Amino acid sequence: MDIFGILRQYFGYSSFRQNQEEIIRHVIAGNDALVLMPTGGGKSICYQIPALALPGITIVISPLISLMKDQVETLRSNGIEAEALNSGNDPTLDTVIRRKCLAGQIKLLYISPEKLLAEMDYFMQHLQISLFAIDEAHCISHWGHDFRPEYTQLGVLREKFPNVPMMALTATADKITRQDILTQLKLRNAREFVSSFDRPNLSLSVKRGYKSAEKMHFILNFIKARPNDAGIIYCLSRKTTEKVAADLRKKGINAAAYHAGLSSLERSQTQEQFKNDQLLVVCATIAFGMGIDKSNVRWVIHYNMPKSIESFYQEIGRAGRDGAPADTVLFYSLADIIQLTEFARQSGQQDVNMDKLKRMQEYAESNVCRRRILLNYFSEQTDHDCGNCDVCDNPPQRFDGTRYVQMALSAAKRANEDIRISTIIEILKGMRSPAVMRQGFDRLKTFGVGHDLSLTDWQDYLLQMLQMGFIEIAYNDGNKVKVTAIGDDVLYGRKPAQLCVVDHSAKEAPKKKPKLRLEIPTITIPGLPPTTGIEDPKLFEALRQLRKQCAEEEGFPPYIVFSDKVLHSLATIKPTSLAQFGNIQGIGEHKKGKYGERFVSLIQKYV
CATH class of the missing domain: 3.40.50.300 (P-loop containing nucleotide triphosphate hydrolases)
Incomplete structure (x- = not known):
């Protein structure tokens, strides 16, 4: 053949x-x-x-x-x-x-x-x-x-x-x-x-500087906007997977933790429930692969930043394997960067892992189309923005932040570059913390000069200063802040500095919206009613229920019966005969004979 x-x-x-x-x-x-x-x-x-x-x-x-x-x-x-x-x-x-x-x-x-x-x-x-x-x-x-x-x-x-x-x-x-x-x-x-690494069906979004409570608030709203969709939340530690899963369960969301510290029976049960759509949310460590070929994962959230773009790309790749639209969200913070840097330094390949982490950090902190950065990493260039990432949707606003940068760099210099970021913020805010008082930093000229900005704003601005190279963190010296040569240029007025405006809008999850139209291949068969190209959402849900019923009868996960993309095609084209049904992309002869009559019969009722 x-x-x-x-x-x-x-x-x-x-x-x-x-x-x-x-x-x-x-x-x-x-x-x-x-x-x-x-x-x-x-x-x-x-x-x-x-x-x-x-x-x-x-x-x-x-x-x-x-x-x-x-x-x-x-x-x-x-x-x-x-x-x-x-x-x-x-x-x-x-x-x-x-x-x-x-x-x-x-x-x-x-x-x-x-x-x-x-x-x-x-x-x-x-x-x-x-x-x-x-x-x-x-x-x-x-x-x-x-x-x-x-x-x-x-x-x-x-x-x-x-x-x-x-x-x-x-x-x-x-x-x-x-x-x-x-x-x-x-x-x-x-x-x-x-092959091309472009996955245009995946939306890409990054959220920086969210505290734990803000992350949970975002995730809850995100999941509520997608009530029947399966998703994975990747976390940096086993402890975090269990906490996030427990917090979600308290809010009525069926979620489970998945990490190498669980027994093989616990992992196996969680895996089977997730595959069979009995469990919609899994919180997993990024160090432990799910090993699931589940095609109908509709979203992936990274609760913490991964250690490399390879890891990140593979993990977001678990969403939307069927080609239908899927969402990805990455949270990251200074704490993530410091912790992952420590992991990289302790690894057997410090230089390689530090370089991989730096590239991941550049992706998270970028103000240009995120898909272009991902593709470029895998040696694939594109001459246009994707239109399906947060940077394309909402280009960041900038302002002359020279004064704020000078305040922070001055605080670091006056403390002999012997303090961490947290202490710099305490000095700028005029906070008499134990670290500030113990070393007499309350007597510095910069003490309290930035009191009008919030802690969150200062954390964000210092993160931007790090990503722009004005400061660096001495990870081998207690994570102390050092001012770089280009930082000196700004501090001493030789060059200006642009900062991005901090987003003060409520940290809400965006409502689910179809950014991409799912491409449904047209089929031309005599007797096929002309399709409007508009999906019937009620028919899609009915088809999803029938798929689940077929899967339970055979002991298969639902996505093995038909992918979500096939169901979207059926709900759009609405074939009313076996011949028409068998011409839907993704339905072979075996499945046509096995499931055709039941699905066509259901579609006929709706048509």
Whole structure:
């Protein structure tokens, strides 16, 4: 069967996305490849279609049991035979899976790196292997953001199976990580396929300087504006995940914490409830991946700033995997920057991690289109602003802040650059705190000169001074503030300084609004009533309920039955026959036969 026929029959699409066709033909021809494609960009199809087109079995190496389970369920729901070998199986199930593989009944076998190494010399040698696909390939590199030691042994695949093509896939890898992947996996003359990192369906927003109570107020309003939407809140520590989840539950929102300190049973239960839409909000540590292929996550909030743009990009990538609009919000503060800097300094790769943190900080503090910064980080340039980030929506106002900058820098200098930011603010505000009184800073000429500004304003302005390079923090000397050379230029009147106006509006979450129209592909079939292109929201909710019912009957998560994007298409195009239903993008032959009559019957009632 040709690859377009496979795409239509099993996955319900009539065309490939960027690079997919070229990657598939390259691998089917027996070549190695490194595939860099954003989360939700369609990486899995790049090895699933070769698996169906080639004789034998494709081995997919994946680091997370939960992710394997999701992939296997998704493939089975499309009528494709797939299994997973990992430590979560009992010996009897493993025996059954091995027999099915040896009998040629399985097209894709998902396996953990540890299990692969254990099975390599015996079981694997008896299989007709058509392709090795190494998913989450950045895990092999010390330079990657999620290094896993067990991945470093995968280089032996080339020695044990010299004639089997290999494909490494990842969503986030800078140039140094990509080179490391090629070297460690011993890929031969591998072509690198780098797809666009642009996820235009994701809105990007940053909120700076919010206190804990203000964050919670914002999050509550944000969730209330999205009552049926699933989302993830990423936090810096386990303690914070539990506190945020508990605070949300007190307000009547069904939320749970998820971190490495919980038992495997607790994590598994939370994961299953989230996948099955029984739990809509998960508060997770950024250090622990969810490993869920859930396509209908409609928002991601970072309660704290992540340590790198790679981590941030992968985490926001969990939203809107189905291509439908989704929202992302990042909170950050000086406290986050100081804490993450300390983590970076204590790591084994201080210079690299400090540089990654600096780039993340530049993103958070930028006053230019945020999407352009993200794309530029991954070596992709664009000549226009995105129109779907907070900077594009509300360009910041600036004013001549020279006087305020001089006040702060003067306070630092008069205290011999031996104080922290908090003490600078206390001096400017004229606060007789223990730190101020102990060192006699109340006698400084600058004591109280900035009393008319609020604490919040001073914190914001000092953060701006840090990002503009007027001051730096000596992290190796008790986080003390040092005035830089360009800071001296402002302090001594050689140069002016612009500051951004502090937003004094109430820190409310914006109401949910459709920034992007979901692109619904038009289909032309004789007898199809002309579509208005306007979605029926009541029909969408009815379809969502029917999807949930089908999922519960089969023990699948709802998004595996149909994605939100498919439901939006159905609620817009409103097909009233099986033929029309089967031409909706994302509905293959298997799902058309399995669910078509029930969904068409429901749509007919509304039409």
